Amino acid sequence: MNARQLDPIAEAAIDWLVRLDSGSAGPEEQAVFARWLRADPRHEAAWRAIGGLFEQPLAELSRAEAHRPGQRRAARLALLAPARRKVLRSSVASLVLLALGGYVLNRQPPLAELVADLRTGTGERRRVELADGSILTLNAQSAVDLQFSGRSRLVLLRRGQLLVEAAALPERPLIVRTEHGEVRTLGSRFAVQRTDAYSELAVLERSVQVTTTAGQAQRLAAGRAARYDAAGIAPLAGSAAALAAWSEGVLDVRDRPLAEVVADLRPYTRGYLRISPKAGALRVFGVFPLDDPGGTLAALAETQPIVVRSFGGLLTRIEHRDEAG
Amino acid sequence: MSAAHPVAELYVDHYPWLHAWLRRKLGCTHLAADLTQDTFVRVLGAREVGQLEEPRAYLMTLAQRVLFSFWRRRDLEHAWLDALALQPENHAPSAEDYALVREAIESLDRMLAGLPVRARQVFLMNRLEAMSHAEIAAAIGVSLATVERDMKRAVTHCWLASLDAAMPSGVP
Numbered sequence: 001m002n003a004r005q006l007d008p009i010a011e012a013a014i015d016w017l018v019r020l021d022s023g024s025a026g027p028e029e030q031a032v033f034a035r036w037l038r039a040d041p042r043h044e045a046a047w048r049a050i051g052g053l054f055e056q057p058l059a060e061l062s063r064a065e066a067h068r069p070g071q072r073r074a075a076r077l078a079l080l081a082p083a084r085r086k087v088l089r090s091s092v093a094s095l096v097l098l099a100l101g102g103y104v105l106n107r108q109p110p111l112a113e114l115v116a117d118l119r120t121g122t123g124e125r126r127r128v129e130l131a132d133g134s135i136l137t138l139n140a141q142s143a144v145d146l147q148f149s150g151r152s153r154l155v156l157l158r159r160g161q162l163l164v165e166a167a168a169l170p171e172r173p174l175i176v177r178t179e180h181g182e183v184r185t186l187g188s189r190f191a192v193q194r195t196d197a198y199s200e201l202a203v204l205e206r207s208v209q210v211t212t213t214a215g216q217a218q219r220l221a222a223g224r225a226a227r228y229d230a231a232g233i234a235p236l237a238g239s240a241a242a243l244a245a246w247s248e249g250v251l252d253v254r255d256r257p258l259a260e261v262v263a264d265l266r267p268y269t270r271g272y273l274r275i276s277p278k279a280g281a282l283r284v285f286g287v288f289p290l291d292d293p294g295g296t297l298a299a300l301a302e303t304q305p306i307v308v309r310s311f312g313g314l315l316t317r318i319e320h321r322d323e324a325g
Numbered sequence: 326m327s328a329a330h331p332v333a334e335l336y337v338d339h340y341p342w343l344h345a346w347l348r349r350k351l352g353c354t355h356l357a358a359d360l361t362q363d364t365f366v367r368v369l370g371a372r373e374v375g376q377l378e379e380p381r382a383y384l385m386t387l388a389q390r391v392l393f394s395f396w397r398r399r400d401l402e403h404a405w406l407d408a409l410a411l412q413p414e415n416h417a418p419s420a421e422d423y424a425l426v427r428e429a430i431e432s433l434d435r436m437l438a439g440l441p442v443r444a445r446q447v448f449l450m451n452r453l454e455a456m457s458h459a460e461i462a463a464a465i466g467v468s469l470a471t472v473e474r475d476m477k478r479a480v481t482h483c484w485l486a487s488l489d490a491a492m493p494s495g496v497p
Contacts, residue, residue, distance in 0.1 A: 006481060014484065018476040023457020053436065053483050054452060057429035061453065064422040064429075071422070074408035075430050076449045079437065081404030131407040146410050 012036070013046040077131065119143045120160070123268045123291065125249065133167035134174060137247045140267035140290075160267065161193040163247040180229045181212035188222075191244035195263075198229040202240035251288045251296070258282040258304065262318065265293045271315055278320040279306050332368055339384055340365075346385075350392060360395060364388045401430055436483045447472055448479035 006014075016033050019025055025033075037043055064071040120126045120138045127137045130146070132153060138144065142160025146153075153174040155164070166174040168187025176183045176192050180199040183192055188206035192199060201210055202225040210228055211217040218233050220226055225236040225243055236243075238254055245252035246264065253261055259280030266273050268290050282304055288296040297308045297316070305321040340361060347364075348357035367387045405427070437445050446465065450456045456464070458472045 006485065010484060011481075014477055014480045017480055018473060021451060022473065022476075023459060050480065050484050053480075053487055054433070057432045058452060060425045060429035064426045067419055067422055070409070071426055072453045074405055075426065075433070076453045077408035078401050078405035078430055079434055079449055080442070080446060081400065081407075129407075130410060148410065 009040075009042050009046045010050065013043065013050045016047070017050060118146070122270055125247070132169060132172075135165040137163040137165075139163075139246050142267070157192055157194045157199075159194060161191065161246060163189075163191045163244055165189045179213070181210060184209045184211065191240075191247070193243070198227050200227045200236065200243065201225060202236075202243035204240055204244055245287075246290060249290050251290055253284050253286050253288070255283055255285060258284050258300070258306070258318075261288075261300075265290070265296060268293045269316070271310075273316050273318075275318040276320060276323055278323060279304075279318050282306070282320075332365065335368065335380060335384075336365055339380060342381075343384055343388055347388060347392065360388070360391050363391045367391065397434070398431055401434055402427060405430060436486060437479070438486075440479055440482050443467075444475040444479045444482075447475040451476060 016036065019029065020033060037047060061072050061075055118126065118128055118136065118138055120140055120142050123140050125137065125139060127135060129135050130148075132148070134153070136144065136155070139161035142162060143158040144162060145156040145158065147156065148154070151172060153166075153169070153172055155162070155174065155176045157176055157178050162176065164174065164176060164185075166185050166187050166189070170186055173184050173186055175185075178192070178194040178199045180194070183190065183201055185206070185208040188208050189204040190208050191202045191204065201208070201220065203220045203222050205222050207219055207221045209217060209219050210226060210233060212228050212233060213230050214232075216232055218226070223240050225238065225240045227234050227236050238256075239252075242252035242254055251261065251264055257280060259275055259277075261284050262273055262275045262280065273293075284300065284304065286299070286303075288299060290296075294310075297318070300306065301308045307319050307321055308316065309319075310316045343364060344354075344357050344361045347360050348354050351357050351360070364384060364387050367390070368384070433449075437448065440448070443465070447461055450461045450464065451458070458469055458476070462469050462472045
């Protein structure tokens with residue numbers, strides 16, 4: 001550990017420090033300590049020096065704790081976390097790294113956003129491991145707020161799509177809430193999509209309970225998918241896995257209108273992506289890479305009666321061949 | 326600093342490749358510029374710069390240390406934000422406390438560097454969360470004597486490290 005020798009006075013001071021903070025030192029021991037302290041000025045000097053080692057950081061943490069409880073506990077967890085250098089080298093984690101890099105440079109981050117919100121930009125997917133062991137994967141242009149407490153783990157899906165791998169905690173349900181209702185689990189894998197009009201749920205492992213804001217509830221098993229809004233819950237035909245395929249970076253389309261496919265490509269497209277109603281009604285099959293929306297549209301144009309026109313990358317218009325003339 | 330200062334020459338000659346090297350490690354040119362500056366600040370703190378025989382190797386060693394402590398601070402912050410994410414939103418520290426708490430965590434981490442994990446755990450439970458030895462023993466499933474031994478080991482470790490840090494050394 002350290003080659004340096006400990007002198008006997010320092011050793012005695014350390015013994016006292018440990019003893020007096022053990023939680024079982026009685027009044028007699030304190031009296032013995034007081035005598036030791038007065039016996040020699042070097043005793044007091046050693047006591048002050050060693051006791052003062054942690055004084056400043058502990059005082060800062062206590063001050064922060066007094067303002068907002070939980071700081072000391074968070075500090076302990078941080079100090080016990082293993083080094084993550086290797087993890088941070090992976091491409092997914094580097095997104096987190098870049099986000100924090102932004103913090104370091106700006107010095108004045110929007111704090112609530114860093115701590116409570118997770119967001120992704122255009123074309124960005126992000127996988128985040130939470131301290132309870134759950135893993136959230138956000139699709140591009142998605143945003144969630146986290147409100148975790150001792151009794152529940154609440155994830156507010158504000159925008160976009162989210163894949164949840166919920167760590168099993170029997171006492172603390174994990175809840176994903178949108179304005180259309182909430183999905184509740186004690187531990188499972190599922191995906192939720194929020195749109196302005198409705199939310200969709202696809203269950204991949206075990207089962208979850210969905211409850212609409214109007215109070216209608218239903219249990220959904222693995223492999224099932226449903227669309228829900230204030231009015232009710234409707235089962236979705238097709239594969240739950242296909243609905244969550246975005247988390248693997250692909251769009252798995254099985255007999256869906258082209259308008260929905262284009263909606264799924266929008267979070268990956270920097271400019272505007274517009275589609276005419278007639279083209280949007282075409283039915284589409286296929287598996288497409290999400291990270292190359294231009295290539296996906298080109299591939300679609302080969303098999304569908306559509307014309308794709310791009311205007312300097314700012315606007316892409318998709319029309320039926322009959323309309324395009 | 327005059328143009329004749331040896332560090333000024335070193336700076337002009339070696340800034341470009343050092344910055345490029347750090348940029349490859351970090352993937353961010355601004356951050357790399359910050360850490361390149363930090364590396365030269367460390368050079369200023371060292372002695373006998375004028376007699377460097379292998380300036381590249383010397384700078385690389387310093388830059389690696391700068392990089393390592395940067396990663397460590399980043400890891401700590403990341404782990405801390407994770408821990409906070411599990412708490413209700415309003416329990417995030419205020420903006421004023423934020424910097425101080427980060428500093429406090431970093432300074433505890435430096436003191437505890439190199440200490441075995443269990444002793445570190447025992448020390449933090451006792452000092453940070455005011456748990457008694459008996460509570461710690463019950464929480465992690467070891468004997469009271471082990472808790473006491475770990476506590477002494479941890480405090481001794483911090484004390485000896487502080488004595489080492491107070492000693493002057495050739496390389497900062």
